[in-house]
Amino acid sequence: MSEDTPTGESDTATLFRFLNEVAIVAQLSGNAFEKVMPGTMTLPQFIVLNHLVRLGDGRTPLRIANALQVSKGAMTNTLGHLERAGWIAVRPDDVDRRSKRVDLTGAGREAHAAAIDALGPELAWLAGAVPPARVRAALPLMEEMRRALDVRRG
Amino acid sequence: MSEDTPTGESDTATLFRFLNEVAIVAQLSGNAFEKVMPGTMTLPQFIVLNHLVRLGDGRTPLRIANALQVSKGAMTNTLGHLERAGWIAVRPDDVDRRSKRVDLTGAGREAHAAAIDALGPELAWLAGAVPPARVRAALPLMEEMRRALDVRRG
DNA sequence: CCAATGTAGTTCGATGTCGAACAATATAGT
DNA sequence: ACTATATTGTTCGACATCGAACTACATTGG
Numbered sequence: 001m002s003e004d005t006p007t008g009e010s011d012t013a014t015l016f017r018f019l020n021e022v023a024i025v026a027q028l029s030g031n032a033f034e035k036v037m038p039g040t041m042t043l044p045q046f047i048v049l050n051h052l053v054r055l056g057d058g059r060t061p062l063r064i065a066n067a068l069q070v071s072k073g074a075m076t077n078t079l080g081h082l083e084r085a086g087w088i089a090v091r092p093d094d095v096d097r098r099s100k101r102v103d104l105t106g107a108g109r110e111a112h113a114a115a116i117d118a119l120g121p122e123l124a125w126l127a128g129a130v131p132p133a134r135v136r137a138a139l140p141l142m143e144e145m146r147r148a149l150d151v152r153r154g
Numbered sequence: 155m156s157e158d159t160p161t162g163e164s165d166t167a168t169l170f171r172f173l174n175e176v177a178i179v180a181q182l183s184g185n186a187f188e189k190v191m192p193g194t195m196t197l198p199q200f201i202v203l204n205h206l207v208r209l210g211d212g213r214t215p216l217r218i219a220n221a222l223q224v225s226k227g228a229m230t231n232t233l234g235h236l237e238r239a240g241w242i243a244v245r246p247d248d249v250d251r252r253s254k255r256v257d258l259t260g261a262g263r264e265a266h267a268a269a270i271d272a273l274g275p276e277l278a279w280l281a282g283a284v285p286p287a288r289v290r291a292a293l294p295l296m297e298e299m300r301r302a303l304d305v306r307r308g
Numbered sequence: 309c310c311a312a313t314g315t316a317g318t319t320c321g322a323t324g325t326c327g328a329a330c331a332a333t334a335t336a337g338t
Numbered sequence: 339a340c341t342a343t344a345t346t347g348t349t350c351g352a353c354a355t356c357g358a359a360c361t362a363c364a365t366t367g368g
Binding site: 042043044070071073074077078081096097098099 | 322323324325326327328332333334
Binding site: 196197198199224225227228231232235250251252253 | 352353354355356357358362363364
């Protein structure tokens with residue numbers, strides 16, 4: 001949520017508007033993706049699966065939470081849903097018994113592949129609607145902003 | 155939530171990464187703002203107040219919901235919190251009795267001003283951490299993307 | 309004038325998020 | 339070794355979001 005439309009203003013005002021747009025785009029794109037995702041899979045669930053598929057499973061919940069910038073509590077919640085869906089398996093870590101390890105199941109990899117397939121057309125449509133060159137050009141800015149906010153957070 | 159880091163890839167892959175970053179920046183900036191907001195005010199509540207202060211009050215809930223791109227149900231919820239806080243007053247519309255009208259209260263304007271004051275330093279810090287010129291340059295892209303997603307939604 | 313449709317708002321259930329409190333376990337410092 | 343501190347994960351309450359079902363009222367077409 002967020003919005004509005006000023007005129008010709010200060011750096012902070014522009015930044016504020018920019019963050020408004022960022023929030024709306026995040027919301028709308030998230031909703032659009034959830035609508036095409038197969039079955040009961042939600043976006044946060046897909047993002048965790050995608051993370052494990054791409055960077056490897058066997059990670060700890062905390063490591064995943066940090067990588068995806070969500071709280072431990074949020075990760076506990078999402079991993080619970082993924083496990084109940086049969087898409088991941090969680091095992092204890094014998095070396096550090098406070099910890100757990102998260103593995104993908106075969107069903108999890110299949111569900112991820114299905115989601116990727118479903119997302120393709122949506123992404124292709126959006127790539128056709130906005131100039132990819134400008135998206136590419138703006139990526140570093142978003143990454144910098146993310147890093148800056150992440151640092152400030154601690 | 156979202157994340158990851160590929161290499162040199164297709165337009166849709168870049169777009170996907172871009173949307174990941176957008177989602178994280180939205181989340182982190184939202185959290186950062188909520189942390190400095192005065193009292194019990196949340197970000198969605200501030201955004202509604204800000205909308206009313208800048209574009210004028212007396213609007214209907216549905217009109218606000220559409221402008222801010224949230225569902226009617228979400229707006230009912232947020233307006234309820236704002237009303238209980240004494241920051242807005244909701245009155246029936248005598249012309250169209252299905253409708254309501256949302257007015258700011260004096261306390262609401264004061265709370266908004268206090269929030270703006272609290273947000274200032276945060277925005278100034280972020281404006282110092284990322285090049286404002288690049289933010290300005292990227293704004294139109296975000297607006298286009300928002301419009302594209304909004305159209306697709308219907 | 310009435311029936312069919314459309315629109316404004318509310319309610320509900322599922323999901324997600326944060327942050328704080330808590331338990332279990334590990335590590336460090338003396 | 340033992341105590342103090344740090345880390346991992348869970349739980350809980352408050353808030354937010356969507357989307358679908360539902361009520362109340364308005365508009366449109368015959």
